[in-house]
Amino acid sequence: MPRLCDELERLVAIPSIAFPNHPKEPVRRAHDYVVDLLRDAGVQDLDAIELPDTSPVITGRIPAPPGAPTVLLYGHYDVQPAGDESAWETPPFTPTRKDGAIYGRGAADCKSNLIAHIGALRAHGGRPPVGVRIAFEGQEEYGSAFDDYPPSDPGRFAADAMLICDMGNVRPGSPTLTVALRxxxxxxxxxxxxxxxxxxxxxxxxxxxxxxxxxxxxxxxxxxxxxxxxxxxxxDAWDGTAYSDEEFAHLTGMLPGTAQLGTGPIGERLWHxxxxxxxxxxxxxxxxxxxxxxxxxxxxxxxxxxxxxxxxxxxxxxxxxxxxxxxxxxxxxxxxxxxxAGYAATMGGPAYRAMRRSMAAAWGADVAEMASGGSIPLVNALAKAQPAAEILMFGAEDGECGLHGPNERVLIDELEKTVLAEARFFDEYAKEAGR
Structure with missing residues (x-):
């Protein structure tokens, strides 16, 4: 973990903003650093998908042992602009550790999740008991030609399960799988x-x-x-986990005396x-x-x-x-x-069962299910490219991490448990496939 935290800080220090009117050099620098980390973690055949007006998509693979399934790992190395820097308590691209967290733009969304993938691969010495494919994009926040690309080249994304690590837990300490996107x-x-x-x-x-x-x-x-x-x-009705009224008021910064919009359960209004x-x-x-x-x-x-x-x-x-x-x-x-397009996951398959066990073991708590009011267009494109693949959405972020806002942070404990859960998932999924 000390090494992973140092590497996350080095990655956060790179202002890889893939928006118009921002320099491209930092985006390329972040790309190159992530490639180096993947190579060190045992990933082979490292390459890039180059598309018009799109930052390179990092690809790579670790061949599957005989009879083992293959898992595609997804994340992105670009970040949102910092916004009003006067609203930050610490400089957005000067990563700062305090109170058990790392602060900085992209510390949660989504560089912590890239580091979690690296950590899980290292935990297996670069030889996990499953095959691995890599798809790390560099222009997720602004959008790019990659959003619609996977169905045109399905072989690049061939996998039995996909870990979409651009999400997180409903609250710190509560392991959560995201099962739907509006x-x-x-x-x-x-x-x-x-x-x-x-x-x-x-x-x-x-x-x-x-x-x-x-x-x-x-x-x-x-x-x-x-x-x-x-x-x-x-x-429709929503029967998964959801925020309490107090959590929602805190997360959104509701002013005293204001009322929520709409009626009915919060989860139904936000996600269903x-x-x-x-x-x-x-x-x-x-x-x-x-x-x-x-x-x-x-x-x-x-x-x-x-x-x-x-x-x-x-x-x-x-x-x-x-x-x-x-x-x-x-x-x-x-x-x-x-x-x-939105997305609704198919639950209950071998990868889903393996991940629930792995997350419960890492956090020592029951796994909750939530949805997201946000959208990740690529998820739907990946589902079209590999319709039989199970898609699992989780990550090191949490409901209070401040993604896209000032003072974004990732809790080091949440990052560690994400690494443990993913590393254990490789073992559990290989066992499921062997049954």
Whole structure:
């Protein structure tokens, strides 16, 4: 563990942000360092998938012993931008150890999980009792051509099970398998009512107000309780683990006196039902606003769809709902944007059983099941490339790790238990396959 923690810190210190307008050299440096770690851990045939406008995807393999299954290990070596650095208590790319954790951008998402893979391979001296394939990408956070690539080259991803280590536990100390991901889609809504702004005193009250029209349309997306009110969007009961009200308020930073959106169990709202969030609005800024009727307004909606509902179907439901509206008699222009499919895992197979035993042993606690409101488009692509493979989603992150926000951190104890669980999984899965 001391060596793994040192290596994680060296990796976190590399600002591998694969976003436009960020330098490519650090991304390449992170790639090269991960390749060196894999080679040291016994991975052979190290190579890269090179795609247009995409950071290299690291591939490699350790051949399976006779009769043993093969496991694909997934993670990514790129990170989110740091955001407002003044909100960080320590510099984002100066990894800092304190209170049993390593702080820094990417310490949890997802460099700790890459290090967990390395540690699990080292635990077996680079010769695990299963075959191993590597798929470590370098542009997951921004998205790339790799998102849709696996079905076009299925042989590169041939495996009996896949460990998607870009997730974590519902809370520290509670081993958790993620078994479903909501789909995600973008929808844009525009309103244009006037050629130009007009005086709100002279013409307000009769002149068609684009911003009021847009607000009226957006208000129909939810009912009075905040539940999604768009017909055709699926929502089901959720019987896995979930956050308590107190945990949720803490994790989201809810202010005193505010209320959650919607009704019903939190897990159902977050993971087994739809969400529609207004994530952008084009309208005059308050500080520079003139006394005028607004002629144009636009909103950017992020739509989350039940893991088992076709994401295009959910996106189309929102578009149909908005196109049918005529707020104050005015027409809306509604268009769809990107859409990434959700995923629901098949549970109960040999890899799933082996992982449950391994995680329970590593943490000394019963294994919980949760879903994620976020999406990982590549998971669906990998499932299409190898439809018979069991897909297991877990990792060293936890519900309080601060991924994508300031002061991101990974708990060293959680990282150690992730390494132990994965190393033990190789043994347990080999036993399952031999039965």
């Amino acid at each position: 789909g995600a889609a973008d929808v844009y809504v525009e309103v244009r009512t006037l050629k130009h702004p007009v005086h709100s005193g002279e013409f307000g009250g009769a002149a068609p107000d684009a911003l009021l029209t847009l607000i009226a349309a957006l208000a129909t997306l939810h009912d009075a309780n905040g539940d999604v009110a768009v017909p055709g969007m699926r929502r 039902g739809p969400a529609i969030t207004v994530i952008g609005l084009d309208a005059p800024a308050v500080d520079s606003a003139a006394s005028a009727v607004v002629p144009y307004a636009r909103a950017y909606l992020n739509v989350r769809v039940h893991p088992e509902q076709d994401v295009k179907e959910g996106q189309a439901a929102v578009i149909r709902h908005l196109e049918a509206l005529r707020p104050f008699g005015n027409e809306l222009k509604v268009t769809g944007g990107d859409a990434g």
